[in-house]
Amino acid sequence: LFVPVNCGALPAGTLESELFGHIRGAFTGAIRDKKGRFELADGGTIFLDEVSELSPEAQVKLLRVLQEGTFERVGSETTIKVDVRIISATNKDLKQEVAAGKFREDLFYRLYVVPVNLPPLREKKTDIPLLAEHFLKRAVTEAKREKMFLSREALSVMIDYQWPGNVRELQNAIQYALVKCEGNIIEPSHLPDTIASQSTENKPKRRRRKRKLEFSAVQNALRETKGNKVKAAQILGVSRATLYRFISDIEMVKILRM
Numbered sequence: 001l002f003v004p005v006n007c008g009a010l011p012a013g014t015l016e017s018e019l020f021g022h023i024r025g026a027f028t029g030a031i032r033d034k035k036g037r038f039e040l041a042d043g044g045t046i047f048l049d050e051v052s053e054l055s056p057e058a059q060v061k062l063l064r065v066l067q068e069g070t071f072e073r074v075g076s077e078t079t080i081k082v083d084v085r086i087i088s089a090t091n092k093d094l095k096q097e098v099a100a101g102k103f104r105e106d107l108f109y110r111l112y113v114v115p116v117n118l119p120p121l122r123e124k125k126t127d128i129p130l131l132a133e134h135f136l137k138r139a140v141t142e143a144k145r146e147k148m149f150l151s152r153e154a155l156s157v158m159i160d161y162q163w164p165g166n167v168r169e170l171q172n173a174i175q176y177a178l179v180k181c182e183g184n185i186i187e188p189s190h191l192p193d194t195i196a197s198q199s200t201e202n203k204p205k206r207r208r209r210k211r212k213l214e215f216s217a218v219q220n221a222l223r224e225t226k227g228n229k230v231k232a233a234q235i236l237g238v239s240r241a242t243l244y245r246f247i248s249d250i251e252m253v254k255i256l257r258m
Contacts, residue, residue, distance in 0.1 A: 001044025005037050008050030016058050017074045026075025036073065038065060042082040051088040051111065052097055059104045066110045086111070121163040121170060126230075126240040128159050131167060135174040136186075148184045156245050157188045161195050213238065213246045222247075 010018050017026075021036030037046055048054075054062060065071050070081045088111050097103035121127065132150055140148050150158075154177075163169055177190040188196055213236060221232035233243040 001041060002047065003037050003041035003044065004047040004049065006049045008053040012055055015055060016061065019058060020061060020071050020073055022074035023076045026073070030075070033073075038071065038082050038084055039080060041084045043084075045085040045087060048086065048088040050090055052090040052092045052094060052103060056104075059107050063104065063107045063110060066107070121166045125159050126244060128163075128170065129155060129244045131170055132158060132174060135171045136178070139175050139178045143178060145178070146184055148178070148181070148186060150186050151188075152245060154186050154188050154191060157191060157195060159241055159245065213242070218243070218246060 005019065007015065017030075017034070017036065019036050019038060021034050021039055022030050023033050024030055048062075061071050065082070065084070066086065069083060070079050072079055094103055094108050094112070098105045098108050121131075132155065136148060136150065140146075158170070158173070165172070173192050173195060176192050177186045181187070181190040217236060218232070221235045222229070224235065225231040229243055229247070230240055233240045236243065
């Protein structure tokens, strides 16, 4: 059982009710009893996205759930006990939020048990080809179109872009290109203007590859490493981004499927 909650998308006035539920008559519009997300997730996992957006009152209740596994619905005096695993996420630095008095320190340390830091996409350039291919396949399937490919040039532009909007921006860029492209190969001109224009501005500053890759050399390296592109790049003496640009060529797709 997995119950996701986007704390940042819920109005502050209804967030506590959404998380912990309410009873009939607790407030205007409460015409019946309602279970909150924690009750629905009992015995499973609840995912609190943008947990930094919780109100001070909701933070107190969340802390109690973490400590005792109990809470009350809004307007009720009956204590409810649940067994829930909590996973939380935020795009803010919670340590800074604690220092600024916007997030409870005791709650922070209750949540900060097994932290996982996800770096922004601009710091994980080698993930871009894999993510782009995944989003493209999914978008093509949903749109019921024939198989499409990213051209080597388009992928190169995407790798050079800084992606301030991270993975969501990448996904939106693929969907935009899918709508704009009438053929089956996405070119740089099909990408959003913000991405294409930045590529044009940076073009004179781009360095050429110091080492030219050969088809046979890449093929042998991939075979030797059983498709491990990180190790193949080391063998070839090039960066992972350079190898990804090379194998993004449509003709190279055959190599990866051997």
